[in-house]
Amino acid sequence: MTHSEVGWGGRRAVFHVLACCGLLAACEIGSEVRPLTAPEPVTAPPAAVVARPPSEAPRPPEPEPVPRRVAPEPTERTRSTQALAGKLGALGAKVDDPCVAPVGTGCARTALASFFESLDSLSAGTASGPTVIEAFGNSLIAGDRIVDILRDDLGAGFGAAGRGVLLVDRMAPYGGRGRTGYSKGGWEPRTLGELRKPPHPFGVTGVYHVATVAKARSRFKLEGEPRGTLWWLDVPHGGALTVLSGDTVLARTEPTGSGESRATRFELPAGTTSVDVVAEAKGAVVQGVVLQHARPGIVLDMLGVPSADASLYARLDDAALRSQLAERDPRLLVFFLGGNESKRLEWKRTDLETLRKDLGALLRRARAAAPGSACLVVGPMDAVRDTKDRGKAFTQRPFLEAVVEAEREVTQAEGCAFFNLYAAMGGKGALSRFHQSGFMHEDLVHPRGRGLDVLGHLVTDALLRAWVETPPASRRVAALSPAAGSPPGSTVEAAP
Incomplete structure (x- = not known):
């Protein structure tokens, strides 16, 4: 597969959930049904005992049909952005969507289940109102272009319900x-x-x-x-x-x-x-x-603030957080954090323990205020050390990968999903490739132009692929088996 084929561009990604086979399976395993033989004749069976004819033998219930999830047809802009992502080596990554309701060896619900169910309703035409997404974060999204991509692409696929x-x-x-x-x-x-x-x-x-x-x-x-x-x-x-x-x-x-x-x-x-x-x-x-x-569709609220980090989000008033999130009734809380934390670690203004504590507190507060919402943390992008000499080779910011891993640990402990934006954009050296292509500002911190489009696309692509590949929750247990040998940037093969 070429770079330009990575993601959900090209053809519609169609995923069929099979009975007990395939890459991901939703099934219920029971014993084999065997025919009953007629009992030996007896002279005088007890009056209370009545032999059941073989045709009336109890059978295990038929498995309920599982809905099929189909990714929306990508727009021309999405196809173009996907091709650019491939040229930049931004091959994408999968969302870490942990199980939050394990049952035996299966999983009844993952962290993103409530958001995926909202997409199901929009896709099936049964939704009665909008699906609201709250996007918190730092200056990476405060200019709104990254979440513009998320808002526009989801809106194109599932309908748009206004500005929020x-x-x-x-x-x-x-x-x-x-x-x-x-x-x-x-x-x-x-x-x-x-x-x-x-x-x-x-x-x-x-x-x-x-x-x-x-x-x-x-x-x-x-x-x-x-x-x-x-x-x-x-x-x-x-x-x-x-x-x-x-x-x-x-x-x-x-x-x-x-x-x-x-x-x-x-x-x-x-x-x-x-x-x-x-x-x-x-x-x-x-x-x-x-x-x-009031109509069904996607509404994405951009709540990013320059210089924000998980610690500064402690300045949100509890009563306002509860009342305003209750009014918005979101189905997904997204947190774009980590860039400022890694800088402040480099400057010795914070430490990893504080990062973990404050991020955990923010997630717990937000989830308590919006208990019906799924949550997703998007980690920091690639970053380099501050330097005044632009002629020197870029040196990766020393705490960047430690921040990524700390955020992954905290989010999964709190029952949230995690998306590794650093890995999705190509890992170490990705910022240099973006810079050489003209997609970084001179501060070497903030992307610009179509570089922002690529980052937004990586998030949208990962969410849509996770929605397609995750068996829908039902009254039966969904046994989730990740696709073997599927690279981070690959997509589910489209149906002919």
């Missing part, structure tokens, strides 16, 4: 506005990635915006959404916030100065093309705006 969580303004004076409102200023961003802890707690976005002037305004163009939610912080002396459509007031907050995170819901009349959020006074605080459809 948006910010009232950008996190910095630069960058795009694909995930924010349009504002001419008047909002000061504060993030959990700041060196010093900001004065107010954070919700799931890890960001809040403070109105620096009265009548600070942000406008959101609508895409037919029927309703929305304003997440705001009830700070003392912050003043009210108003949601407007033209001159029509759709909602107005009623602050009490409690300091708590609050949610104000509003209906959007048919034909509404935009909605404005307006701070009536200086000091009002907005944590986010939720805009999505």
Whole structure:
């Protein structure tokens, strides 16, 4: 198989779950059914004993048919990105999806089961609402292009249900506005990635915006959404916030100065093309705006924050985390972490034990707030030592592989899946290949352009292959046997 054939591009990946054979099997093993012989005749059998004719002998129940999972047809962009990944040596990797409900030698459920079941419902047309994905992480995803790939490719295959969580303004004076409102200023961003802890707690976005002037305004163009939610912080002396459509007031907050995170819901009349959020006074605080459809499809919330790591995510307020994740009701929590941890290990600002402890705490908090969700940790990409002399050969960051292994251990101990992005993009030396092809910024930390597309594709490809290859959970036990001799970047052979 050539590099360009790796992944789910090319042909649709079709996987049939067979009765007791094949690469992965879902079966129930029982004893052989043998015909019963007629009993020896007796003169006077006891009245209470009645011989059962052979035709009425009990039989083991027939195995229930197992649904077939078929990967969506890839878009032309996906095919092109897959070909580029092959040229860069980014052959992909499988998701480590541990069993969380073992039964004997089989497995009733894996860590990603609830997300896969949501994909099943979308694929079968039986879903009643959207499948929400929450993507937490650092600057690797804060620009949104990596998760754009995940959002767009899953949306193309299973339907899209809107934008989800948006910010009232950008996190910095630069960058795009694909995930924010349009504002001419008047909002000061504060993030959990700041060196010093900001004065107010954070919700799931890890960001809040403070109105620096009265009548600070942000406008959101609508895409037919029927309703929305304003997440705001009830700070003392912050003043009210108003949601407007033209001159029509759709909602107005009623602050009490409690300091708590609050949610104000509003209906959007048919034909509404935009909605404005307006701070009536200086000091009002907005944590986010939720805009999505009620229809089935994929919604992916980008919750990445520059400089974030598992330790800094401890700044999320527990009450806000619980209430906002309960409102979002996600089916998958994804955490893109490890890059900043490996830098801080190199700088001796943290240690591996702290990394393990803080990552475990973050996963437990998030899972407790969203108990119906699956969770996945995506490890760091390849990284090199900081150097001012760009003429020197790249030297791999010394703690990188230790971070990857520590994250793998913690995530599996916490019942989550793990994706080794470092291995998927080609392991040691991958960053050099990306750089030589023009896909790294000069800081040698952040990918750019189609390099970001490749990284996003690696995650999407791994998730879709795991969905196709994992036997669907049912009332019977699914016995999971990994495909023998299947390389990390290979795909299930398509049906003719």
